[in-house]
Amino acid sequence: MAEPLLQVDDLAVHFLVGSALKGGIRTLKAVDGVRLDVKPGECLGLVGESGCGKSTLALSIMGLVPPTRGRISLGGREISNQDRMERARQVQMVFQDPYASLNPRQTVRRTLADPLSLHGVTSRTERDHRVMDMLTKVGLRPDHADRYPHEFSGGQRQRIGIARALILQPRLVICDEPVSALDVSIRAQIINLLLELKDEMGLAYILISHDLGVVEHVSDRVAVMYLGRIVEQGSWQEIFEDPRHPYTRALIAAIPDPFHRADARVARAKAHGEIASALNPPPGCHFNPRCPMKAERCLVEAPTLEPVADGHRAACHFRDSTG
Amino acid sequence: MSAPLLEVDDLHITLQSDGKVFNAAEQVSFRIGRGEAFGLVGESGCGKSITALAVMGLLRRPLAVGRGRIVLDGEEIQHASAARWRELRGSRVGMIFQEPMTALNPLSPVGRQIAEMFVLHQNASWSEAMDRAEDALRQVQVPSPERRIKDYPHQLSGGMRQRVMIAIALACQPALLIADEPTTALDVTVQAEIIDLMTGLCAAKGTAILMISHDLGLVANMCRRVAVMYAGRIVESQPAEAIFATPRHPYTRGLVDSLPRLGERAKRGRQRLREIAGVVPSITAFPAGCRFNPRCPEATDTCRSTAPQVTRLPDGFVRCHHHG
Amino acid sequence: MKLGANTWVGGSLVGIAIAAAILAPWIALTDPVMDANLMNAELPPSWEFPFGTDAQGRDIYSRIVYGARVSLTVGIVSQICNSLIGVTLGLTAGFWGGWWDDVVSGLTNLMLAIPSLVFALAIMAILGPGLVSLVIALGLTSWSYSCRIARAQVLSLKSQGYVQAARILGYGDLRIMFTQVLPNILGPLIIIATLGMGGAILAEAALSFLGLGIRPPFPSWGSMLSEARDQIRTAPWLSVFPGLAIFFTVLGLNLLGDGLRDILDPQATTRRA
Numbered sequence: 001m002a003e004p005l006l007q008v009d010d011l012a013v014h015f016l017v018g019s020a021l022k023g024g025i026r027t028l029k030a031v032d033g034v035r036l037d038v039k040p041g042e043c044l045g046l047v048g049e050s051g052c053g054k055s056t057l058a059l060s061i062m063g064l065v066p067p068t069r070g071r072i073s074l075g076g077r078e079i080s081n082q083d084r085m086e087r088a089r090q091v092q093m094v095f096q097d098p099y100a101s102l103n104p105r106q107t108v109r110r111t112l113a114d115p116l117s118l119h120g121v122t123s124r125t126e127r128d129h130r131v132m133d134m135l136t137k138v139g140l141r142p143d144h145a146d147r148y149p150h151e152f153s154g155g156q157r158q159r160i161g162i163a164r165a166l167i168l169q170p171r172l173v174i175c176d177e178p179v180s181a182l183d184v185s186i187r188a189q190i191i192n193l194l195l196e197l198k199d200e201m202g203l204a205y206i207l208i209s210h211d212l213g214v215v216e217h218v219s220d221r222v223a224v225m226y227l228g229r230i231v232e233q234g235s236w237q238e239i240f241e242d243p244r245h246p247y248t249r250a251l252i253a254a255i256p257d258p259f260h261r262a263d264a265r266v267a268r269a270k271a272h273g274e275i276a277s278a279l280n281p282p283p284g285c286h287f288n289p290r291c292p293m294k295a296e297r298c299l300v301e302a303p304t305l306e307p308v309a310d311g312h313r314a315a316c317h318f319r320d321s322t323g
Numbered sequence: 324m325s326a327p328l329l330e331v332d333d334l335h336i337t338l339q340s341d342g343k344v345f346n347a348a349e350q351v352s353f354r355i356g357r358g359e360a361f362g363l364v365g366e367s368g369c370g371k372s373i374t375a376l377a378v379m380g381l382l383r384r385p386l387a388v389g390r391g392r393i394v395l396d397g398e399e400i401q402h403a404s405a406a407r408w409r410e411l412r413g414s415r416v417g418m419i420f421q422e423p424m425t426a427l428n429p430l431s432p433v434g435r436q437i438a439e440m441f442v443l444h445q446n447a448s449w450s451e452a453m454d455r456a457e458d459a460l461r462q463v464q465v466p467s468p469e470r471r472i473k474d475y476p477h478q479l480s481g482g483m484r485q486r487v488m489i490a491i492a493l494a495c496q497p498a499l500l501i502a503d504e505p506t507t508a509l510d511v512t513v514q515a516e517i518i519d520l521m522t523g524l525c526a527a528k529g530t531a532i533l534m535i536s537h538d539l540g541l542v543a544n545m546c547r548r549v550a551v552m553y554a555g556r557i558v559e560s561q562p563a564e565a566i567f568a569t570p571r572h573p574y575t576r577g578l579v580d581s582l583p584r585l586g587e588r589a590k591r592g593r594q595r596l597r598e599i600a601g602v603v604p605s606i607t608a609f610p611a612g613c614r615f616n617p618r619c620p621e622a623t624d625t626c627r628s629t630a631p632q633v634t635r636l637p638d639g640f641v642r643c644h645h646h647g
Numbered sequence: 648m649k650l651g652a653n654t655w656v657g658g659s660l661v662g663i664a665i666a667a668a669i670l671a672p673w674i675a676l677t678d679p680v681m682d683a684n685l686m687n688a689e690l691p692p693s694w695e696f697p698f699g700t701d702a703q704g705r706d707i708y709s710r711i712v713y714g715a716r717v718s719l720t721v722g723i724v725s726q727i728c729n730s731l732i733g734v735t736l737g738l739t740a741g742f743w744g745g746w747w748d749d750v751v752s753g754l755t756n757l758m759l760a761i762p763s764l765v766f767a768l769a770i771m772a773i774l775g776p777g778l779v780s781l782v783i784a785l786g787l788t789s790w791s792y793s794c795r796i797a798r799a800q801v802l803s804l805k806s807q808g809y810v811q812a813a814r815i816l817g818y819g820d821l822r823i824m825f826t827q828v829l830p831n832i833l834g835p836l837i838i839i840a841t842l843g844m845g846g847a848i849l850a851e852a853a854l855s856f857l858g859l860g861i862r863p864p865f866p867s868w869g870s871m872l873s874e875a876r877d878q879i880r881t882a883p884w885l886s887v888f889p890g891l892a893i894f895f896t897v898l899g900l901n902l903l904g905d906g907l908r909d910i911l912d913p914q915a916t917t918r919r920a
Contacts, residue, residue: 049510062815088817101808105830105911114826115816153602164812183366183603184537185574185618188581188596195595210511217583217593241589254515255585256544270519271512273466274480290512 003076004037005204006061006091006172011035011070013056017279028279030056032228034070035305038172043198043205045219045236047212047251051278052225054208058174061206063087075171085119092165094194096177098157102149108135108160109145112167119168130167137200138163139193155186159193166197174206179214191218212255216240221311224248227278227286230305234312244314246291247271285316293318326397327354328498328531329378334391334401336373336382338606345606347373347386348555350633355499360522360532362542362563365552366603371535374552375501377401378533379418380408396498414444417492417530421504423484427476433487434460434472440494459490463520482513486520493524500525501533506541518545539578543567548639551575554604554614560639571641573619574599613644621645654906660899664892668715675709679866682706689882699884702874703864707884710866711892717867718896721781721851722844728786730793730840737797738824738832742805751794758791764853771859781860785847793839800832834908841904845897852893868893 013031018024031053038044046054059065061072063079072079074090082090095101103111112131121127132142138159149157158178165173175194179187191214198205209215215222215236222239224232224247232245243249250271271290276282282289288298297317305315336348348370355361365371376382378393380403393401395415403411412418420426428436437459438452447455453472460468463486476484485505492500502521506514522545525532536542542549543563550560551574559572570576577599587594601618604610613631616622623644631644667674676697687704690696698707740751758766767784774780804810805828813823852869854860856876861867863874868889875885 049512064811064814084814084819085817088815093812093815095808095812097808101812103809103813103827103831115818118817118822155602161808161812164816168816184539185366185578185581185599186602188598189600191583192596192598212511213583213585216585216588217596237589240585250512252585254511256515256518256538256541257585270515272516274482274513275510 003039005040005042005075006038006206007071007073008034008036008057008061009071009073011057011060011072012068013053013060013065014068026279029228029281030278031060031067034225034228034230036223036230036233038204038206040171040204041198041202042220043207043218045215045222046206046208046225047210047215047222048225049210049251049275051227051275053228053278054225055176057225058093058176058206058208061174062091062093088115088170089119089168090170091172091174092168092170094158094162094165094173094175094178097181098154098161099181101161102157102164104149107146107148108140111160111164112145115164115167134163134167137166137197139189154182155189158182158190162190162193162197166201166203169201170203172204172206174208176208177210178207180209180211187214194218212240212251224251227276227281229286229315231287231316232314233305234309238309238312242312244308244312244319245316246293246318247287248314250290250292328357328359328396329355329533330392330394331374331378332392332394334374334377334393335389336370336377337387337389339385339387340607343607346389346555346609347606348377348552351391351552351557353550353557353560355531355533357498358526358529358531359548360525360534360546362534362536362546362549363552364536364539364542364549366537368554368603368606369552370555371552372503375418375503375533375535379412379416379501410444413440413492413497414495415497416499416501417495417497418501418503419485419488419492419505421507423481423488424476426488427484429476432473432475433479434474437472437487437490437494440491444495455494456490459494460487462524463487463490465490481509482517485509485517489517489521489524493528493530496528497530499531499533501535503535504537507536507538514541539566539575540582540584550639551578554609555606556614556642558615558643559641561636561641562638565639571636571646572615572643573621573646574615577618613642651906651909653902654910657899657902657904657906660895661903664715664719664896664899667712668719671712671716675706675712677706677709679705679710679713680864682709683864689878689885691882692884698888699882701871701885702878705864707871707888710871711868711888714866714868714871714889714892715896717778717861717865718848718851718869718893720778721785721867722848722896722900725782725785725847726840726843728782729788729790729843730836732787733790733793733795734797734829734836736790737794738801738829740794741798741801742820742824742828748798751798755791755794755798758788759795763788764850767850767854768857768859771854776859776862778861781851781854784854785850789843789846792843793836796835796839797832800835801828804828804831830911833911837908837911838904841900841907844900848893848897 011031011034015028015030016025017028018026034057048054056065060067063084079087109131112134113127116127116130131145135142135145140159178194179190182190195218197203207215207218219236221235223230226247232239232248239248243252249269253269273290276289284300284302285298288294303315303317305313307313308319331351331353334348334351335346338345338347351374363371373386377388382388388401392399434453434456437456438449441447441452441455442449457468457472460471465471465483465486506517509517534542534546543566546563549563549566550557553574559575566575567579570579580597581599583596599618610617612628613626616626625644631642633640633642682705684704687700688702690700692699696706698711701707736751740748766788770784770787771780774783810823810827813827851860851867852872855867855870856873861870863870871889872886878885
């Protein structure tokens with residue numbers, strides 16, 4: 001079994017919000033005890049809604065937000081021991097908004113070549129060569145190199161963003177909602193591109209998305225987060241065909257399916273009410289106010305992430321009942 | 324068959340830019356029956372939102388209604404006066420938008436914003452209106468409505484604000500509710516609830532819905548009929564099941580094929596998604612002939628030179644040289 | 648690259664002023680200080696004295712030409728000083744936040760509360776009159792505007808994807824500040840700088856009037872203006888020509904600033920691919 005590329009162990013990221021004068025200082029537990037790993041070449045889908053902590057988790061892995069507790073290891077070494085240059089060569093990120101993620105005053109060439117120069121590629125010809133190579137890989141033309149971001153469409157800008165993420169040849173790429181800001185008719189282009197590049201360059205991905213269709217299509221394994229915790233984890237088949245946590249079922253039930261319009265089973269699985277605030281999570285199981293299966297035990301005792309099958313884990317007292 | 328509630332007939336919407344006039348929407352025609360849910364689907368720049376604005380009389384410069392008619396319950400309203408529009412909006416046509424935070428007045432408690440509808444359109448007194456506002460909040464399933472009526476918009480979550488918007492829009496029992504991307508900014512589980520709420524309330528009150536979205540699956544799931552717009556024209560209009568199962572226009576087909584659907588990978592393994600080549604054209608540079616031709620795998624010379632005519636289908640139409 | 652009208656007109660006006668300053672010894676008609684002949688006092692413009700003479704009988708045209716050296720030096724150098732201080736403080740305060748931001752913001756508020764002229768006066772009082780003191784004093788008084796603007800711009804840019812991306816790619820803080828953030832906030836800063844240059848030239852006039860700037864008999868546009876105060880009715884050419892010189896130079900600087908800002912913005916000059 002391959003050594004994991006990324007290992008996250010009991011990670012917690014807490015923020016202090018508020019002030020002593022106005023209602024007191026409270027702790028926002030954005031990420032509250034997360035354990036997961038990603039193997040080389042694997043795609044992990046990270047699913048969840050607002051306040052679940054997936055973005056904070058991603059920023060922690062990138063080294064942009066320091067953890068309050070826990071360890072993150074990349075390629076066997078803890079990231080707190082790696083300097084930012086070393087980390088940059090291991091893990092990179094593709095951002096959600098293609099209109100804000102490129103420096104408007106830099107040409108494409110400069111956006112791609114500068115990092116190379118920063119990381120020691122001193123020869124100008126080699127930098128040019130690698131820039132052109134990467135542009136072709138992401139489906140752009142050599143003459144695009146000397147243009148500015150505003151001359152490109154949203155889809156093309158996202159391709160440039162992907163090129164920038166891959167120019168240092170990282171081993172892990174975190175894709176944060178890579179297609180949700182793009183027009184619907186071009187999403188397939190970018191999804192196909194990401195999959196091709198993954199195979200071609202042997203990359204591992206963490207795909208963060210709220211679009212379950214995309215997650216199911218691209219991921220090998222999936223983790224579902226709610227209010228800072230992972231509530232279910234498993235292979236894509238296990239998560240989508242045999243979900244064991246009511247929240248996972250609620251997410252799947254929420255997807256409008258034009259072929260099964262008034263399915264009673266679907267209706268029963270839906271969640272009620274609003275997502276609670278991470279500042280003030282409900283006691284016991286965080287999901288209990290919205291859970292269609294809520295029982296007395298759920299109000300008091302927070303369930304832990306326990307195996308349902310080999311590799312498939314769920315944090316629910318009723319994890320062994322199916323649907 | 325009874326007369327439709329809303330009939331849009333050959334509507335053209337013009338855009339003035341840099342001294343030139345562009346057709347932002349052309350030949351838009353559709354009908355919505357009483358109490359019917361109708362969906363208008365398309366991407367950015369396709370014209371769906373400005374069509375909705377036209378039906379509400381909210382087009383402002385540089386946009387304007389060119390040719391065509393909008394008939395609401397037998398009355399032609401495309402050039403109605405501002406006073407007539409003020410009467411119609413809220414009482415006959417309600418609208419909810421994507422961003423409730425910008426659509427609600429941040430300085431006014433939500434109860435008061437709902438109550439305003441009763442005061443303006445039904446001559447209610449303020450105290451009576453506030454009671455009815457509390458009732459309206461109850462109908463949209465806001466918990467503890469007697470306390471919520473005093474809340475300001477920023478004190479509510481996104482889903483709650485959208486419920487308030489629905490309450491305002493439906494307060495005076497309009498005949499038509501126009502919903503422009505009402506759930507795009509919401510989380511998925513909340514989205515499902517809001518859609519259920521909307522369709523439930525409208526069914527109970529007999530209100531028709533014009534649902535506008537870029538999400539074909541969402542619209543096909545809640546509407547009886549769906550029209551797909553591309554680059555200012557309606558390219559296909561069919562009953563919801565048919566749009567997904569047997570799409571006729573290459574654009575619709577491309578959309579249906581290109582998006583990964585839940586359950587597909589389990590059935591057929593991971594297939595490469597069928598891409599639609601190219602990019603969505605901008606209003607100032609619409610292609611000649613059929614506007615989809617640069618991206619269509621079946622485009623011929625006719626497609627590049629002549630705009631396709633409408634071919635009638637049993638319950639709808641399609642606009643294509645090859646599949647008409 | 649197509650240059651707009653702003654750049655041409657502004658550039659020409661400023662160019663003329665700079666040329667006058669540099670070429671003064673060659674294009675002036677007389678020595679601006681020594682050639683004073685009371686017999687020629689307050690003569691209106693003529694062939695011999697194109698702009699007339701002042702109360703001491705000195706040729707105004709020559710004094711204006713030499714005066715350009717003072718005004719431009721004061722205006723440009725002091726404003727560059729202001730911008731450097733302001734932008735550095737604002738950029739770092741916005742980017743790093745924390746206690747440094749608190750310190751800088753406090754300082755900025757303090758500076759904004761003190762009338763700048765009073766502050767400049769205080770410094771001049773310590774340093775004594777003269778060109779160098781003038782430049783130092785004016786260079787230390789108005790950095791708060793560019794600081795405020797720079798800080799606000801940085802705060803709004805900090806969360807932009809490309810700044811985060813630069814971090815992730817291994818860029819250090821300083822590199823990010825100067826290669827990613829600074830080029831994107833230049834627009835308003837250039838405008839402030841050129842406006843400030845005009846303001847400094849006008850401030851020089853005020854200070855010279857108060858006797859703390861350029862001491863007579865050396866010429867500066869500001870001191871010429873203030874000396875001519877009492878003769879506006881009787882000998883208007885004494886104030887009109889220095890006034891026009893200040894007017895056109897400041898105008899030129901403002902237009903040039905606009906033009907520069909447009910040149911530096913790639914979106915203003917290229918179309919979509």
